[in-house]
Amino acid sequence: MRIHADQEKCCGAGSCVLAAPDVFDQRDEDGIVVVLDAEPPAGLHDAVREAVAICPAAAISVSD
């Protein structure tokens, strides 16, 4: 799994950080998404998919 996060689309709601705190964080200066681990281990894939599903700005996508 490879994660793509669009910092232009991100609205800083923080849903991804709640869903997958090991994979996503927010930039200190403006709360915009930061990907901590762009190729997370399989054990985190479900959490990442949940983050994709709930992101209000549809700013996160994954590819295999």
Added chain:
Amino acid sequence: MHHRGNGAASRLWKDSRMTTAQRPQEATVAHPDSLAIPAARAAGCPFDPAPGVDRARREEPVTRATLWDDSPVWLVTRHEDVRTVLGDPRFSADATRPGFPFLTAGVRELAIKSPSFIRQDDPEHARVRRMLTADFMVKKVAAMRPEVQRIADDLLDAMTDGKNSADLVTEFALPLPSLVICLLLGVPYDDHAFFQEHSQTLLSLRSSTEEIRHSSDELLAFMTRLAETKRQQPDDGIFSRLVARGELGDAEIASLGRLLLIAGHETTANMTSLSTLALLRNPDQLARLRKDPSLVKGAVEELLRYLTIVHIGVPRVATEDMTVGGRTIPAGEGVLCTINTANRDEDVFPAGDTLDVGRDARRHVAFGYGVHQCLGQPLARLELEIAIETLLRRLPDLRLDVPFEEIPFRHDMGIYGVHALPVAW
């Protein structure tokens, strides 16, 4: 503060009924062939969406309805369709566009005369939102946990000191988020009676346009004076830093400060008291939480879903002809996304009318959806988690102090909840 604070629940309830009778011009007009919005909830089902709107979700999920001034509006009622509308910038949040739907004349007055970024589109909206996102991000809010916990404990200490009954709204649910948002923004809590009273007027569906205008002006003047104070004596609060940036005009600053203050206390206050009531009415769910407090975090999501206090709808206007749920919504026509019915959609939440604190409810749209989704949601979640966990832990015998039928629900307010919640322990 005529709905709250100094009287029994039954008296508050009678007061709010009298207010209706005095203002027939604000009543919704019934149309035989079109649902009038706001639609009434069923008697005895105060936690469930209005039957007419919920029926639309099952039978005609994108449907026509009528607003207070007889203007037509599209209701979008299903989870998937609500996400489609709120996630698409071709459905505009700009309240100055013709066709934008308003719930009352007063709401229209407020949205047009002193607009804020929640009623603007990108890039104007994003410019302001990004000035605030860092202050409400998850890790920043998480650092506030000890402070919020201390406030919750202090309030319960005071509430229970030598007493065994109280109005939970006045003693706990309202002051908790009010104290927190005052601390964050840098607004003196001593002014809470003033800003809480005027916030009530702005949120009441029964306020006349004159009353809305008066309360709006009072709050704007208050924030303008506060901005001047912050210019003289800057501090580390959000409001002072917004003023210091120098990027927003005086009117914009005042209107933004007012929005943050209202959004910061009214929503969590109502979620806290309504959640408590819903748990007291669902003793099996309450027992699960008491037995296993690790469920509280998930229960907060479920309560947000089940109760959805933004209970009338999130407004947008189509800027192009749009197809939603198989229906065409023409350009220039208004839409209300009924997020409360979307959160009962069985396609996403099986047995959606049942409160189940063990459910994974994270896909709810109680905070909205799209780029306007609630900015303060990490703070709301923290406050609700602490409020519910602390209340259940410290008051093991918590119970209603009046018959359930006497609880004054906020049918008359833009944000749902209860005007008072008499409890004993």
